[in-house]
Amino acid sequence: MARRRLLAVFALAGLGASGVVAADALQIGRTEPLLVPEPERADRILVEKAARRLTLLRGETVLATYPISLGFTPTGHKTREGDGRTPEGTYAIAYRNPRSVAHLSLKVSYPSPADASAAQARGESPGGDIMIHGLMNGFSWAGRLHRMMDWTQGCVGVTNAEMREIYARVDTGTPIEIRP
Template identity: 55%
Template sequence: MLKRIAVLAMTGATFALVLEFSQVFRTLPALASSDQQATRVVIEKSARRLTLERDGRVLARYEVALGANPAGQKAREGDGRTPEGVYSVDFKHPRSRYHLALRITYPDARASEAAKQAGVSPGGDIMIHGIRNGLGWVGGLHRERDWTDGCIAVTNAEIREIWSRVPEGTPVEIRP
């Protein structure tokens, strides 16, 4: 009897992981009402905080994890830094490896030129995203250390809220 229960539990756990990794049944969050849509996203690296604003009014705040080496401006691909500057959301990725993701417009012309002068790649695909698929159960524990390659990470529940409130084209300011 215990063996049968263990097999059923393992089968259920395996099925749940397959579903999360395959994203087969994932539904996208409904868009928030227009008065709840952000007109700006502000990320304060030193405070590990992401703020959604609408016309200067705070809509929501979230604690974040950053690149594994977050201090300073991103200089090259693989440096583990989260860039600083003013960008915008240029794509909402519904099938990200990190639940859902909003890509920002890094590198800009300045970062591209600086990297070119240094003879390195500036990197790219900087996103605001959730937890890696299959690890969503970690939840807020992911913030115990900075772990991304330069992205801004929140929980899966939080990225669903952010996704619903941040349209493409929204400015994103990343401060030191």
């Protein structure tokens, strides 16, 4: 009898957990964070790959700092599609995506014209879809564990809670500098 109850408890827990994962994957109940008032928004983003750090700045004032994960081959500048590298250089936030496959996302304007020309000269695609984003939908349970390794395809990954904060403080057109 006790064994049946234990099995029933595990079955209900598994069902509940799968429901949470499904709701996360389907973005059920997700809302887009509103932009904070202008004086609280970042006017520049700094990503330091070696330090695994993203910093939101307004003038010389640090608004917030976040630990990050990078592309699965983090060293060096992105040169082609599929290389697993996070680009280096100065770009801008091209758009905000509230229905991203990775919680929320901010599109980085990579490739620049120079990136595209260099890749074309080599006969390669420079790649694209470089984002600052939260965890992949359905994986919010991983939380800070994602920082144990570089796992993106070349993006900058943060937790979903951190992404909500960043998303609310960064508007389209905000410059982003990505350093080695």
